[in-house]
Amino acid sequence: MSFSLFTSKGTILLFIGFLISGAINAQELYQPRSVQQAYKNATRSTDGNPGEKYWQNHSVHDMHIQIDPPNRTIKGKQKITYTNNSPDTLKILNYKLILNHHKPGAPRLRTVPEDYLTSGMHINEYTENGIKQEWDSKNDGINKAIRLAKPLAPHSSIELTFDWHFDVSKQSGREGAIDSTTFFLAYFYPRVAVYDDYEGWDRMPFAGSQEFYNNFNDYTFQVTVPKNYIVWATGDLLNPREVLQKKYADLLEKSMTSDEVIRIVNQEDLKSKAVTLQNETNTWKWKVDNINDIAIATSNHYNWDAGSVIVDKKTGRRASFQAAYDEPSKDFKTMVTNGLNTLSWFSNNTPGVPYPYSKMTVVRGFANMEYPMMANDTSNDDEEFTQFVMQHEVAHTYFPFYMGINETRFAFMDEGWATTFEYLIGIEDFGYEKATENFKQFRVERWVNNPSLELDVPVITPSNIMSGLAAGINGYGKSALAYLALRDYLGEKVFLKALHGYMDRWNGKHPIPWDFFYSFNDITGENLNWFWNNWFFSNNYMDLAIQNVELDGSSAKIQVNNIGGMAVPFDIIVEFKNGETKTFHQTPGVWKNDCTMTTITLKDVKDIVQIKLDGGIWMDADLENNVWEKKD
Numbered sequence: 157m158s159f160s161l162f163t164s165k166g167t168i169l170l171f172i173g174f175l176i177s178g179a180i181n182a183q184e185l186y187q188p189r190s191v192q193q194a195y196k197n198a199t200r201s202t203d204g205n206p207g208e209k210y211w212q213n214h215s216v217h218d219m220h221i222q223i224d225p226p227n228r229t230i231k232g233k234q235k236i237t238y239t240n241n242s243p244d245t246l247k248i249l250n251y252k253l254i255l256n257h258h259k260p261g262a263p264r265l266r267t268v269p270e271d272y273l274t275s276g277m278h279i280n281e282y283t284e285n286g287i288k289q290e291w292d293s294k295n296d297g298i299n300k301a302i303r304l305a306k307p308l309a310p311h312s313s314i315e316l317t318f319d320w321h322f323d324v325s326k327q328s329g330r331e332g333a334i335d336s337t338t339f340f341l342a343y344f345y346p347r348v349a350v351y352d353d354y355e356g357w358d359r360m361p362f363a364g365s366q367e368f369y370n371n372f373n374d375y376t377f378q379v380t381v382p383k384n385y386i387v388w389a390t391g392d393l394l395n396p397r398e399v400l401q402k403k404y405a406d407l408l409e410k411s412m413t414s415d416e417v418i419r420i421v422n423q424e425d426l427k428s429k430a431v432t433l434q435n436e437t438n439t440w441k442w443k444v445d446n447i448n449d450i451a452i453a454t455s456n457h458y459n460w461d462a463g464s465v466i467v468d469k470k471t472g473r474r475a476s477f478q479a480a481y482d483e484p485s486k487d488f489k490t491m492v493t494n495g496l497n498t499l500s501w502f503s504n505n506t507p508g509v510p511y512p513y514s515k516m517t518v519v520r521g522f523a524n525m526e527y528p529m530m531a532n533d534t535s536n537d538d539e540e541f542t543q544f545v546m547q548h549e550v551a552h553t554y555f556p557f558y559m560g561i562n563e564t565r566f567a568f569m570d571e572g573w574a575t576t577f578e579y580l581i582g583i584e585d586f587g588y589e590k591a592t593e594n595f596k597q598f599r600v601e602r603w604v605n606n607p608s609l610e611l612d613v614p615v616i617t618p619s620n621i622m623s624g625l626a627a628g629i630n631g632y633g634k635s636a637l638a639y640l641a642l643r644d645y646l647g648e649k650v651f652l653k654a655l656h657g658y659m660d661r662w663n664g665k666h667p668i669p670w671d672f673f674y675s676f677n678d679i680t681g682e683n684l685n686w687f688w689n690n691w692f693f694s695n696n697y698m699d700l701a702i703q704n705v706e707l708d709g710s711s712a713k714i715q716v717n718n719i720g721g722m723a724v725p726f727d728i729i730v731e732f733k734n735g736e737t738k739t740f741h742q743t744p745g746v747w748k749n750d751c752t753m754t755t756i757t758l759k760d761v762k763d764i765v766q767i768k769l770d771g772g773i774w775m776d777a778d779l780e781n782n783v784w785e786k787k788d
């Protein structure tokens with residue numbers, strides 16, 4: 157039956173649907189009223205495609221940033237050309253000044269040490285269309301609404317300029333001073349918040365643990381640093397020969413066509429002070445289009461490795477992988493080798509979409525955090541853990557960056573996928589057992605072993621209103637389990653077809669959960685609402701039990717009760733008198749019609765002594781009731 161019949165808002169179609177099957181009507185997905193309105197407005201479509209009236213706004217950024225370590229003050233001059241593609245006249249612009257989270261009075265989910273505090277972002281001068289406007293920085297928070305001198309009509313643009321400065325914090329987390337001469341800048345420049353078709357202005361606060369929601373913008377930026385400082389950033393370096401000495405510019409160029417790891421700069425090179433041109437300062441120029449943020453790192457003592465790999469076999473396009481790290485971080489010596497394998501694996505397997513950018517750079521810091529084309533990762537004694545974290549951060553390239561996810565509200569739409577891809581590449585790189593152990597330990601146990609009601613809130617619950625713990629469980633483990641259960645149900649081929657379809661439809665845009673659900677329904681040709689309701693809209697947890705076993709000659713009829721209610725896949729492991737075992741895999745499909753109980757008949761299973769249920773990564777909350785033994 158066609159899916160659109162049941163999701164249409166038309167009363168007549170719903171009525172027909174009801175006549176055909178009342179039960180399926182009960183499988184409608186909850187939609188917030190703001191989302192219902194988006195479907196009425198045709199900005200989104202119930203077949204999962206962007207609606208014919210879909211729109212999003214756009215900024216063109218031009219920035220000049222001055223960094224002068226160990227002085228922690230960063231200065232910037234910035235121009236934004238902002239285009240209003242919405243049908244609304246904008247009387248205000250909501251700006252995001254995320255670095256104001258460092259101000260002493262900022263609301264925070266966690267306490268921070270003194271070294272995290274700064275005076276935040278200072279706007280020295282602000283203009284609209286060349287005319288200076290008032291900007292009082294004193295009480296600025298994360299969100300700053302400015303009433304425009306002249307409202308911005310639909311389909312028109314405004315030119316905004318800023319002159320700003322801020323201090324990087326001594327303590328570095330996602331951004332800040334990694335050490336006295338290594339700085340990582342992220343979320344650092346003023347930006348116009350997302351204004352979207354279903355919630356309007358993004359005014360969600362940032363309290364330290366959430367992530368972000370950004371427009372797809374174009375960036376041209378120049379970074380001026382003292383001589384002997386190297387700069388790494390999102391985007392393409394436009395002028396390597398104007399900032400690097402010939403030997404190093406040559407090595408960088410060579411790395412763009414080399415499968416081998418090239419050590420562009422090592423400690424000896426840095427000591428010779430002959431890596432960069434010896435002007436008092438050098439200005440590194442960068443450009444990148446259609447991307448949702450930029451990050452910048454600079455250091456005078458970090459090593460620099462690079463290599464590249466073909467990420468698109470059809471066109472032969474290569475992508476560069478680079479690492480910037482201090483000498484004691486030995487685990488970073490293998491970063492580029494592992495990174496090239498990672499770009500290739502993600503491009504060719506799951507998600508199986510060619511890495512969409514020209515480059516990826518991992519910088520040794522303290523964050524384990526992704527930015528477009530960049531990651532800020534910790535150093536570890538366990539090299540495999542470093543590789544595991546890097547793979548997770550690179551996986552974020554697809555979600556949230558390629559796909560424009562609102563991470564603040566729907567963490568499961570990006571973290572869940574990064575966690576899914578991290579597990580699948582882990583099976584390839586570390587083996588099934590180790591990857592499964594990691595997945596259980598880092599992603600599932602905290603949920604399964606904690607019976608608190610807080611951890612069973614539905615995945616669809618907006619992550620911006622949850623505690624850190626619940627947001628973490630829903631955003632990572634539970635949603636990854638849902639995506640992997642879906643893969644188990646659909647089979648890899650259909651799963652990838654639907655995933656690719658969804659990604660094709662929504663890359664460079666802002667999909668919301670319903671766009672994902674409806675795209676999968678549309679592309680698979682199957683109404684999966686039973687599955688979405690079960691995994692994303694319920695308080696279910698994972699607990700199966702063997703209720704009853706009836707043996708009849710060589711067959712066995714097993715009644716499995718689903719106590720927790722989650723539509724999990726599982727194995728039935730049968731042990732025979734002769735000590736042999738046989739495994740019968742069950743997909744989540746066994747819960748399609750009744751998610752409380754199912755009866756499974758196994759054939760050709762004579763002389764059973766024991767039957768056991770094993771959920772694998774779908775860990776069972778109560779293992780006691782998972783075993784049945786034959787009584788003599």
Ligand SMILES: [Zn+2]
Pocket residue numbers: 548552571574
């Ligand atoms: Zn992540």
